[in-house]
Structure formats: C-alpha cells, structure tokens
Amino acid sequence: MDMLPVMAELSQKTPSKILLVVLDGVGGLPKAFGGATELAAAHTPHLDALAQRSALGLLTPVYPGLAPGSGPGHLSLFGYDPFQYLVGRGALSAIGIGADFQDGDVGVRGNFATLDKNGLIVDRRAGRPSDAENVRVVGRLEAAIREIDGVSVRFYTESEHRFVVILRGEGLGEHVTDTDPQKTGVPPLAALPKDSSDPKSQRTATVLNRLSERIREVLADEPQINGALFRGISERPRFPLMSEVYRLTPACIASYPMYKGLASLVGMEVLAVEGVEDAPEGKVKALQTHWDRYDFFYLHFKKTDSTGEDGNFEEKVHKIELFDHLLPELLALKPDVLAITGDHSTPSMLKAHSWHPVPLLLHAPYLRNDPAQRFTEDEAARGSLGHLRGVELMPLLLAHAGKLQKYGA
Amino acid sequence: MDMLPVMAELSQKTPSKILLVVLDGVGGLPKAFGGATELAAAHTPHLDALAQRSALGLLTPVYPGLAPGSGPGHLSLFGYDPFQYLVGRGALSAIGIGADFQDGDVGVRGNFATLDKNGLIVDRRAGRPSDAENVRVVGRLEAAIREIDGVSVRFYTESEHRFVVILRGEGLGEHVTDTDPQKTGVPPLAALPKDSSDPKSQRTATVLNRLSERIREVLADEPQINGALFRGISERPRFPLMSEVYRLTPACIASYPMYKGLASLVGMEVLAVEGVEDAPEGKVKALQTHWDRYDFFYLHFKKTDSTGEDGNFEEKVHKIELFDHLLPELLALKPDVLAITGDHSTPSMLKAHSWHPVPLLLHAPYLRNDPAQRFTEDEAARGSLGHLRGVELMPLLLAHAGKLQKYGA
Numbered sequence: 001m002d003m004l005p006v007m008a009e010l011s012q013k014t015p016s017k018i019l020l021v022v023l024d025g026v027g028g029l030p031k032a033f034g035g036a037t038e039l040a041a042a043h044t045p046h047l048d049a050l051a052q053r054s055a056l057g058l059l060t061p062v063y064p065g066l067a068p069g070s071g072p073g074h075l076s077l078f079g080y081d082p083f084q085y086l087v088g089r090g091a092l093s094a095i096g097i098g099a100d101f102q103d104g105d106v107g108v109r110g111n112f113a114t115l116d117k118n119g120l121i122v123d124r125r126a127g128r129p130s131d132a133e134n135v136r137v138v139g140r141l142e143a144a145i146r147e148i149d150g151v152s153v154r155f156y157t158e159s160e161h162r163f164v165v166i167l168r169g170e171g172l173g174e175h176v177t178d179t180d181p182q183k184t185g186v187p188p189l190a191a192l193p194k195d196s197s198d199p200k201s202q203r204t205a206t207v208l209n210r211l212s213e214r215i216r217e218v219l220a221d222e223p224q225i226n227g228a229l230f231r232g233i234s235e236r237p238r239f240p241l242m243s244e245v246y247r248l249t250p251a252c253i254a255s256y257p258m259y260k261g262l263a264s265l266v267g268m269e270v271l272a273v274e275g276v277e278d279a280p281e282g283k284v285k286a287l288q289t290h291w292d293r294y295d296f297f298y299l300h301f302k303k304t305d306s307t308g309e310d311g312n313f314e315e316k317v318h319k320i321e322l323f324d325h326l327l328p329e330l331l332a333l334k335p336d337v338l339a340i341t342g343d344h345s346t347p348s349m350l351k352a353h354s355w356h357p358v359p360l361l362l363h364a365p366y367l368r369n370d371p372a373q374r375f376t377e378d379e380a381a382r383g384s385l386g387h388l389r390g391v392e393l394m395p396l397l398l399a400h401a402g403k404l405q406k407y408g409a
Numbered sequence: 410m411d412m413l414p415v416m417a418e419l420s421q422k423t424p425s426k427i428l429l430v431v432l433d434g435v436g437g438l439p440k441a442f443g444g445a446t447e448l449a450a451a452h453t454p455h456l457d458a459l460a461q462r463s464a465l466g467l468l469t470p471v472y473p474g475l476a477p478g479s480g481p482g483h484l485s486l487f488g489y490d491p492f493q494y495l496v497g498r499g500a501l502s503a504i505g506i507g508a509d510f511q512d513g514d515v516g517v518r519g520n521f522a523t524l525d526k527n528g529l530i531v532d533r534r535a536g537r538p539s540d541a542e543n544v545r546v547v548g549r550l551e552a553a554i555r556e557i558d559g560v561s562v563r564f565y566t567e568s569e570h571r572f573v574v575i576l577r578g579e580g581l582g583e584h585v586t587d588t589d590p591q592k593t594g595v596p597p598l599a600a601l602p603k604d605s606s607d608p609k610s611q612r613t614a615t616v617l618n619r620l621s622e623r624i625r626e627v628l629a630d631e632p633q634i635n636g637a638l639f640r641g642i643s644e645r646p647r648f649p650l651m652s653e654v655y656r657l658t659p660a661c662i663a664s665y666p667m668y669k670g671l672a673s674l675v676g677m678e679v680l681a682v683e684g685v686e687d688a689p690e691g692k693v694k695a696l697q698t699h700w701d702r703y704d705f706f707y708l709h710f711k712k713t714d715s716t717g718e719d720g721n722f723e724e725k726v727h728k729i730e731l732f733d734h735l736l737p738e739l740l741a742l743k744p745d746v747l748a749i750t751g752d753h754s755t756p757s758m759l760k761a762h763s764w765h766p767v768p769l770l771l772h773a774p775y776l777r778n779d780p781a782q783r784f785t786e787d788e789a790a791r792g793s794l795g796h797l798r799g800v801e802l803m804p805l806l807l808a809h810a811g812k813l814q815k816y817g818a
Contacts, residue, residue: 001492003472010475051444054481220796366759367785369443386766386796396476399764406762407471408478408491409501 002084003243005340006407007395011247016298016401018248019120019287019335022069022077023323024259025305025346025357027377031313038308038316039359040376044324047340047375050363053160055370057385058357059337059393060376061344067353070096073343074262078237079246086266088174089233093164095265099156100258101236106172106204108165108230110155111180112137114189115216115227121184125161128223136223138163144218151207165230167207173200174234174380179212188212188229204233212338240249241267244400251290253283254300263298278302280322285330291333299330306348309353337364337401339393352400358392360385364400413654415816416804420656425552425810427657427705428696428744432732433479433668434714434755436786440722442675447501447717447725448768449759449785453733453790456749456784459740459772464779464795467766467786468802472751474761479505482673482752485799488655488709489648494511496644496674497583499811502573503673507666508565515581515613517574517639519564520589522597524625524636530593534570535634546634547572553627560616574639576616582609583646583719586623591731597621597638597768613642650676651705660699663709668739672707687711689731693738700742717755718762725757744775746810748802749784769794769802773809 028038035188062068062083069091072082087095096105101107112126112134129137138157146155151169158164175194181187191208193201208230219226242250244267252270253264256280260270271290274284280301287297301323307316330338342358359380361372370384381387388396398404422672438446465677470485471492481491496504503516510516521535521543538546540665546567552671554562559576567573584603591594600617602610617639626636651659653676660681661672669679680699684691689710696706708730717726739747751767768789770781779793790796797805 005603006472006475006492263772366438366765368446368761368765368790369439370525381790384469384790386790392473396764397474399474399476404474404476404764406478407475408481408496409498409505 002081003391003395004080004240007079008240008245010405010407011245011398011403012405013247013316014401014403016295016336016403017399018299018337018401019299019330019333019338020077020301020397021330022074022301023304023320023340023342023345024302025308025353026320026342027345027347027348027354027356028308028316029347029356030401031349032361037053037314037377040378041319042317042320042324044321046324046327048373049328051361051372051375051379053365053368054361054372055385056372056375056380057360057381057389058380059360059361059390060385060387061390062355065355066222067355069353070139070359071262073390074187074259077343078242079264079391079394079404080266081391083235085239085287087237089232090164091236093232094156094166094236094260096258097156097158097164098261099164099166099167101237102168102374104168104236106233107169108167108208109232110163110165110227111231112163112225112286113227114224114230119187121181121186121188121227124180124184124229128160129225131157133225134158134160134163137219138224139213141218145211145214148210148214153211157381165211167204171200172204173198174204174233175201176208176233178233179208180231188227191230191233197398204309210301230278237246239265243267245372246296246394247403248296249294250296250298251294252298252300253286254298255279255283255286255300259300266327268298269294277325278324280395284326289335295311303393305340305346308348311348311350311351313348337362337397339397357387360388361395362400366400411487412800412804413649416488416807417649417654419814419816420654420737420807420812421814422469422656423812425704425745425812426743427746427806427810428708428739428748429486429706430667430708430739430749431710431746431760432713432729432749434708434717434753434762435729435751436754436763436765437717437725437755438758438765440758446786447722448729449783449787451726451729451733451736453730453784455733455736457782459736460550460770460781460784460788462779463783464776464794465687465768465771465784466769466771466798466806467789467791467792467796468750468769469766469796472479474764476760476764477753479667479672481750481769484667486750486752486802487651487675487677487790487802488803490800492501494646494648496646498641499573499696500643500645500702502567502641503565503575503645504670505667506565506567506573507670508563508573508575511576511577512645512647513577513581513643513707515583517576517617518641519572519574520636520638520640521572522568522636522638523633528596530595530597530636531589533593533638537569538634540568541774542634542649543567543569546628546631550624550627554620554623557616557619557623560765567809574620576613576813580609581613582607583613583642584610585617585642587640587642588617589640597636600639600642608654613698617642636707646674648674652676654801655705656812658703659705660703660705660756661707661709662695663689664692664705665711669707678703678709693735697742713751716755718760720757722757746771748806750802770796771809775809786818
C-alpha cells in the first residue's frame with residue numbers, strides 16, 4: 001500500500017529538526033559465524049554512548065532476501081515504496097552519473113556492441129572495452145551527433161561498454177521497447193512504441209531508430225565498438241515532493257551524483273559540499289552552515305559501502321570509526337530526531353550489496369527503554385523498535401518529531 | 410491485503426470461547442528514558458502471575474508512526490484493515506455520540522460558524538462556544554427543523570462548535586463534497602455530488618444546501634452562532650459481519666457510545682452494562698451473565714486512556730491496578746483464549762494517543778515458551794509472539810481457539 005497520500009493528510013509543519021544519517025552499506029557480516037561484524041569490530045566510543053540512550057531496531061530495506069540497489073534502498077528510507085515509485089534503468093543511470101537530466105527528458109542506457117558486416121550482433125558488450133576506450137568513442141559520438149529531428153542528443157560515458165544517452169525536446173515519451181535483443185546472431189531490434197496510439201513514444205522510437213543508424217555510420221571504421229543497443233528508455237520520474245507529502249523543507253548533503261540525484265527526485269535541496277571524494281568534514285561543515293534553514297537533513301556517507309564492495313573488512317571498520325569521530329559534531333547541533341542507518345548492507349565478506357537487514361539507531365524524544373550498549377547488528381536485532389521495513393522509517397521519524405497528526409478520529 | 414475473504418473461507422464454528430480485553434490506550438512511556446512506564450510502575454500481582462504462563466508480543470495498531478484514533482485502532486483489533494474498511498468522519502461522529510444511526514442514513518459532522526452580514530465566514534468555529542451554548546443552539550435547530558424535502562433531519566450536540574446531523578429518508582447517498590471551505594472571508598461552499606450522474610448524492614446535496622439556508626434563517630438573530638459548515642458526509646458503513654467472516658457469535662461489553670458503535674458496525678451484539686461511567690464491575694457482571702451465550706467477547710475498559718489523555722501518570726497506574734484486581738473474575742470463567750491488549754498507546758507523558766506499539770498478552774493453548782515475568786512494554790518487546798500488526802491479532806486468536814482450518818491443501 002502506498003502510504004504517501006496518508007502521510008500528506010497527516011503531516012504538519014513544526015520547528016523540530018530531523019537528521020537522517022545514511023552510512024551507505026553499513027550492515028555487515030562476521031568473518032566466521034559467531035564473530036564480529038565490521039560494526040562490532042570497530043572502536044566507536046561515541047556511537048556506544050549514544051546507543052545507550054537511544055532505541056535500536058533492524059530495517060529490512062525493501063523485502064526479505066532482496067539486496068537493493070542504491071535507488072530502491074534510498075527511496076525506501078525516504079518513505080517511497082520502491083515497488084510503487086519506479087525509476088527506469090535509463091533514468092537511474094542518468095541520475096547516477098550526475099547528467100543534466102530534467103523533467104521531460106528521456107534517459108537511455110546504452111551498451112556498445114560489436115556487429116558483423118551483415119549487421120548481426122557478435123558481442124553485446126563489444127569485448128568489454130576499457131573505460132578509456134569508452135571515453136574515446138563517446139567523444140567521437142558527441143562530436144558527430146548533436147540532434148536528430150529537432151531533438152537534442154547528449155552522450156555520457158559510464159564505464160566499459162556502458163554509456164548514457166539523454167534526449168531533450170518537445171513531445172518525448174518513455175513507453176518504448178528496448179533495442180537489445182539479449183542475444184547474439186541477430187540484428188538489434190527496432191525501438192517500438194508500446195502503445196501505437198501514443199504519439200510521444202512513437203516520436204521517441206523514431207528518434208532512437210535514427211540514432212542507432214547514425215551511431216553505426218559514425219563508428220563504421222571502428223574494429224570492435226561499431227554499434228549500440230538501447231535499454232531502459234525512461235523519463236525522469238515525477239514523484240510527489242517531500243515538501244508536499246511531509247510538509248518538510250528537506251536538504252541533502254552528499255558527495256556522489258547518484259545520491260544527490262535520488263534526493264533531488266523527492267524534492268530535497270542539494271547543498272554544496274567542500275572537499276574531494278566523500279569529504280566527511282566538508283559534509284559536517286555544510287550541515288552546520290545550513291542547520292537553521294531546513295527541518296530535514298539527509299546526510300550520506302559513501303565509504304562504508306565502497307570498502308565493503310572492495311571486500312576490505314579492516315578498511316570498512318576504519319570508515320565506521322571515522323564516522324564515530326565526527327558524531328559529536330552532529331550531536332552538538334541537537335537534532336530533535338536523529339536516525340543512523342544504512343540503505344542496505346554491504347558485507348565485506350560478500351563484496352556486494354546484500355539482503356541482510358540494516359541496523360537502525362533512533363535518538364529522539366518519547367522512546368521506550370532499550371537494552372542496547374552498542375550500535376551493532378546483534379544489538380539492533382534485540383532492539384526495542386523491532387524489525388521494520390525501510391519504508392516505515394519516515395513515519396516513525398515524523399511521529400517522534402511531533403510532525404504527524406492522529407490517524408482517524 | 411484484505412484478509413477477511415480468507416478468514417471467511419477458513420473459519421469454523423467451535424464451542425471454544427475467546428475473550429479480547431481492550432485496555433484503551435494502555436501502552437505508555439517512562440517519565441524519563443530508562444524509567445518505568447505506567448504498566449511497569451503498577452502493582453499487578455494477578456497480571457504478573459498470568460504473564461508467567463502466557464506469551465507476550467507487541468502490536469503496532471495500524472502502521473509504524475501512526476497514532477490511531479479509536480476507529481482505526483479498534484477495527485484493526487477486530488481484524489478489519491482500517492485502510493480498507495473506512496468510516497467517514499460524519500459516520501464516526503454519529504457512532505461516537507451514540508446517535509440513532511442506521512443503514513441508509515447519512516451522518517454529517519457540523520461545525521457552528523460565525524458569518525458576517527454578507528454571508529462570509531468570520532470564524533469557522535463560532536468562537537468555540539461552551540458546550541452549554543452548543544446544547545442551547547442545537548435545541549433551537551431541533552425545534553425548528555424536522556425535515557427537508559421529505560428527509561428527516563435530526564441534530565445532536567457534540568461539544569464546543571461541533572454537532573452532528575443525521576439525515577434519514579429514501580435514496581440518500583454519501584458522495585457529496587464538504588461545505589467547509591477551510592478558510593475565512595469566503596462564503597460556505599455549496600454541497601455538490603461528486604458524480605453528477607449519481608441521483609442519491611444529488612438528492613443529499615440538495616437537502617444539505619437547503620439545510621444550510623434553513624439554519625441561517627433560524628439562527629439569524631444569534632450574535633455568534635449564525636451559520637454551519639458540513640464535513641465528512643458519510644453513510645453508516647456496511648462491513649462484513651464477524652458472524653459471516655469468523656463464524657463467531659460475538660458480544661461487546663463497553664460503556665461508551667464510540668466503542669459500542671464500532672462493535673455494532675462489525676456485527677457484535679452490544680450487551681447492557683449496569684453502573685455509571687466506565688462501570689468495571691458492571692462489565693464483569695455482564696460477562697458472567699452472558700458467558701454461555703456467545704463465543705467471542707470484546708471487553709472494553711476506557712479509563713486507562715482517559716487518565717493518559719489527562720497526563721495523569723499515577724491515575725493511569727491506578728486504573729491498571731483496578732483492572733488487575735478484576736482479573737481473577739475473568740480467569741474464573743476459563744476462556745479458552747484470552748488476549749489483553751490496547752487499541753493504541755496513550756502515554757501520560759504525551760497526553761494523547763501515540764504511535765507506540767501496544768503490549769499484547771495471549772493466554773491460550775498451544776503457546777511456545779516465553780520469558781515474560783510481567784505484562785509490560787519492555788517484556789512484550791522481547792516476547793515470543795514478536796511484533797505484529799493490530800489487524801493480525803484476530804487470526805491468531807481464532808487459530809489458538811481451534812477455529813481456523815488449514816490454508817491450502
């Protein structure tokens with residue numbers, strides 16, 4: 001059930017402030033059954049002290065067993081059911097690379113492919129070229145193709161065989177089939193409107209088919225990267241904004257394009273952060289600078305995920321300790337409601353996003369007692385908040401902040 | 410998902426008896442983090458002993474973060490998903506005041522308002538008159554307006570600026586817009602059918618617009634209460650009955666109109682209770698008198714909620730102790746399944762309904778082990794039943810009572 005209409009009815013503006021800290025992929029696993037997870041192995045005096053006056057619980061980000069990508073994981077934390085608020089693959093790629101991607105644009109995920117002289121697909125990933133090769137070929141396309149039928153066409157490099165195309169123009173639609181046939185020995189498919197009576201999708205399909213031809217013409221002299229397959233043709237989604245749904249004035253403090261993009265989809269203002277890469281100090285500074293102007297802050301730290309994906313247990317422990325070091329500065333701002341959690345687990349042992357629930361720490365007024373001594377997965381599993389879904393977090397934060405009216409008389 | 414059709418398929422009539430005790434608003438909060446809640450502070454020897462041979466758990470009444478009103482809170486406990494089984498505001502007010510409100514009637518929540526000489530709204534609540542003023546003005550309306558276009562019109566006082574109108578006649582409908590514009594400086598809106606091809610709602614709108622005029626004529630000489638705004642125009646809901654859905658012969662033992670009304674919506678027989686106000690002894694006597702004639706009893710105690718709403722921690726503790734004192738008489742009846750819980754929490758610290766889960770005690774055959782020593786929120790959070798939604802309670806009670814067949818072959 002989509003709870004956003006209910007939230008829109010019950011939410012009220014108040015001066016209280018909510019700080020949602022997302023330690024990306026923070027949930028982990030022990031190296032062996034019975035051992036310490038990354039959180040348990042970390043030396044975290046400030047988190048420990050906070051846990052002792054907070055309530056803990058576990059969040060299943062999307063559904064038991066599902067390892068969510070950044071999109072569904074974050075949308076859930078923002079209270080948007082990811083099964084109802086869908087972001088197409090092209091749109092998510094465009095958001096993930098920080099492309100200029102606006103309302104009405106159509107984003108397309110492209111795969112470079114190798115075609116034979118009859119136009120049949122030999123390799124759907126063009127031999128997995130290097131990122132440098134990708135950049136070179138995308139440069140050739142950018143120089144040669146600027147518009148088709150009055151629709152502006154922009155190319156963005158992603159990695160290896162992956163690139164993104166953004167179409168901008170009047171009257172484009174997203175209900176268009178992929179051109180990737182998902183097999184070799186056949187030609188690329190023609191893009192087709194899913195509903196032939198939909199002129200916007202018809203126009204988009206025509207542009208994409210013309211674009212396929214133009215790419216083959218421009219890359220005709222390339223030995224390997226001489227074709228392209230299109231997937232996940234999608235408009236930038238138009239989601240209800242957090243200002244409408246929750247009556248919040250929300251801000252995002254993040255460094256990487258994907259998280260800034262997801263935050264902007266739900267209407268957060270993306271604040272500038274000083275510093276390079278994850279820039280933890282710059283983020284804390286941004287929070288301090290803008291503290292008075294917003295009543296909801298989404299504060300994202302990336303490296304707990306990247307170190308987990310690298311399979312580097314000790315380095316993930318270190319990134320958790322780095323956050324612990326910053327925690328007193330967050331507490332000094334005295335948020336009315338502070339939640340610390342992850343968008344999913346990224347156990348170093350798996351080197352990947354996983355389906356394991358993520359620990360949640362809630363520091364707020366009106367808490368019941370909780371036995372927690374530390375912020376770990378084990379203590380969270382015994383926490384007084386119990387097991388919740390990711391999408392259930394926002395109503396809880398709003399309630400503790402005094403921002404939700406009674407439901408029904 | 411609406412589980413009632415599944416329940417209707419699986420439920421079977423058996424002689425076993427279920428007693429559902431609702432201590433209204435029983436869930437609480439400690440005065441400070443780490444302290445005792447009202448339940449923990451109470452001296453409850455009988456509940457303690459019962460808890461030691463029962464299973465505990467937590468119920469989230471409706472949804473995490475949502476503080477439910479009596480309507481959604483109780484419908485959930487009766488197994489009716491309150492997001493699917495909706496009671497309009499006018500119907501709930503009519504039920505809450507114990508009005509004569511039957512199938513086909515339309516209930517309307519009225520607000521007295523002050524209008525200026527041009528008919529523009531000056532005050533949407535007519536200066537929040539005293540209850541006595543409200544009674545006086547409702548008396549004038551009752552005397553002057555008995556019917557409009559063959560539709561009988563009855564007025565009921567509620568409190569301050571609030572009153573209830575019940576329309577009774579052939580061919581009335583509920584799909585009619587409010588006349589309250591939710592702002593001042595404009596005239597009241599005309600009631601309009603939401604679908605112009607619906608003659609029932611058209612007729613109701615016509616009657617309500619004529620009623621607005623008649624109220625202004627009758628109250629023209631009043632200095633402050635000289636108009637009315639209508640909201641939440643709604644028929645008495647027609648819900649599946651517990652006898653159909655669960656094959657139960659259910660009875661309600663409650664003192665206040667709201668709870669008797671909600672019970673009658675799901676088809677419970679409302680038993681007479683001797684005594685004034687909450688009449689706890691009268692309720693136990695009613696239970697004893699009628700024990701043989703029903704197989705499901707909903708036994709409601711109100712004062713744990715009212716003392717919580719008053720912010721009177723000690724008095725709420727006292728009301729819990731009063732219930733503890735009555736408990737042996739309930740146990741002496743030997744219900745096959747006994748559940749003790751609340752429809753929502755009403756922590757004295759909040760002086761209001763809250764979103765916190767409510768503790769559940771289940772004394773029944775076929776329980777697993779449970780470490781509980783007392784019936785408190787903390788022990789319930791560690792209970793063997795885990796965390797459930799309110800709407801999940803009824804299937805559990807029916808199962809322990811041997812009233813549910815296997816689902817699927």
